[in-house]
Amino acid sequence: MILVIESIVLCGLFTLMVYIMSRNPIKTLYNYPPKIRERVMSLDEYKDQIPTQKNKVVAKVGASLLFGVILAIILRFINGYTTFLHTFGYGFLLWTIVNAYDAIVLDIIWFCHDPHFVFKGTEDMVDEYHDYWFHIKGFFIGEGLAIVVCALAGLVVSLMPYSSIEQPPNAPDTVEVQEAIVKEDSEExxxxxxxxxxxxxxxxxxxxxxxxxxxxxxxxxxxxxxxxxxxxxxxxxxxxxxxxxxxxxxxxxxxxxxxxxxxxxxxxxxxxxxxxxxxxxxxxxxxxxxxxxxxxxxxxxxx
Known part of the structure; x- marks a missing residue:
């Protein structure tokens, strides 16, 4: 049940983020198919608004690091994970769910058919806007990125301190033996x-x-x-x-x-x-x- 709840919440937050960014589509130009990017870059209307490749890389790296840390905090303090493997596995599952939602619902169903995302001067590029394969490939690229981000989350969680159980001594003294006997009687x-x-x-x-x-x-x-x-x-x-x-x-x-x-x-x-x-x-x-x-x-x- 918690997987369902967390998936819904993360998909909702991701949708909100996409909606906010979609208010100015030029900022997400590098998420468009290549031919559309080339056309937009050639238009004088957008020449001074196009983000640089450096900005794209910085934004993606920053977002990935931030998501990795947030994921680590969620899985440590909400799910209670303490090991690298548990965090990596569950985090990768959550990422895959959101990634699939992004590719199918947000990209193929919404982006490909909403005129709001069509740049002025590219209205004739209907086939390019309906390039579903571009978004499917994006899904698999996202899965590759997930390995890095979830590994980061797993590393963060594994480095978080927590108390260990104190193990009983190998050779208890007489008092401890007596306490153990009393405890055993109480347990009975x-x-x-x-x-x-x-x-x-x-x-x-x-x-x-x-x-x-x-x-x-x-x-x-x-x-x-x-x-x-x-x-x-x-x-x-x-x-x-x-x-x-x-x-x-x-x-x-x-x-x-x-x-x-x-x-x-x-x-x-x-x-x-x-x-x-x-x-x-x-x-x-x-x-x-x-x-x-x-x-x-x-x-x-x-x-």
């Missing part, structure tokens, strides 16, 4: 049964207020419809808000966390965001991937 007291699509899954639950509240909800059985998201998690609403203690967290496969106080997230990959830890599924990464990456699932909690 609040133990819940987790089922995914009817299959009971082994879980080690955290000892915190969020798990206590979740146990209360699970007393009468709690069924949650989960949805795949981002290629690394399943997320679903628990139907109400419960106690939360969000901390910047880098998750790994098997982690169960609370998001925004009202959504449960089960990971079969990794992500970094502010979560409250709920528990850990005791399965291998391959088993988790097989369980969670093949479509939406139903999660059931009971006592």
């Amino acid at each position: 007291e609040v133990r819940m049964i987790l089922q995914i699509d009817g299959k009971e899954i082994p879980v080690t639950w955290e000892d915190n207020a969020s798990v206590d509240a979740l146990c209360e909800l699970a007393s009468d059985g709690l069924e949650i419809q989960m949805s795949m998201y981002g290629g690394f998690e399943q997320v679903g609403s628990i139907g109400s808000s419960i106690a939360r203690d969000d901390k910047q967290t880098t998750t790994s496969a098997g982690d169960i966390v609370l998001y925004s106080g009202n959504q449960i997230v089960v990971f079969y990959g990794s992500n970094s965001w502010a979560y409250t830890r709920l528990g850990k599924i005791n399965l291998s990464e391959d088993e988790l991937t097989e369980l969670l990456s093949n479509g939406d699932v139903t999660l059931t909690l009971s006592r």
Whole structure:
């Protein structure tokens, strides 16, 4: 769903940008087919208005860099991506959607048939204005540019700082062992049964207020419809808000966390965001991937 929303928003913003630029078509002359450009450049009426090749290059490079940074910010802070590959892949998908929209809707359907874009003195060049192949080639050129821009976005995201989970020491002292025993006893007291699509899954639950509240909800059985998201998690609403203690967290496969106080997230990959830890599924990464990456699932909690 977020892909659809982001695609609509980006296509809308791109349309607005094109509309603003179209108010003075001469500024977009280099987006026209070559024969039209040549004719316009030969007309005295436009001689002093034609942008230079240098301006064209500077504008495209500047716009590409700006878009790459904006894309990085969106994918980091809205989508929650933290790795180069996730950012590059999803960014490339978004770019392709907008690029296809540009080629088909804005160029072939709108530009090629709207008299507003016809320069005075080129009215006879109907075939050139209807040169659909020029815009199709532009789509593939745009895909090549996407590789560079999305790689830039991926690099920016991968360099953004985030907190890592502190790993437990290899040799805990006596106090830590005692704390672990107390924690284990507490986990037994609040133990819940987790089922995914009817299959009971082994879980080690955290000892915190969020798990206590979740146990209360699970007393009468709690069924949650989960949805795949981002290629690394399943997320679903628990139907109400419960106690939360969000901390910047880098998750790994098997982690169960609370998001925004009202959504449960089960990971079969990794992500970094502010979560409250709920528990850990005791399965291998391959088993988790097989369980969670093949479509939406139903999660059931009971006592």
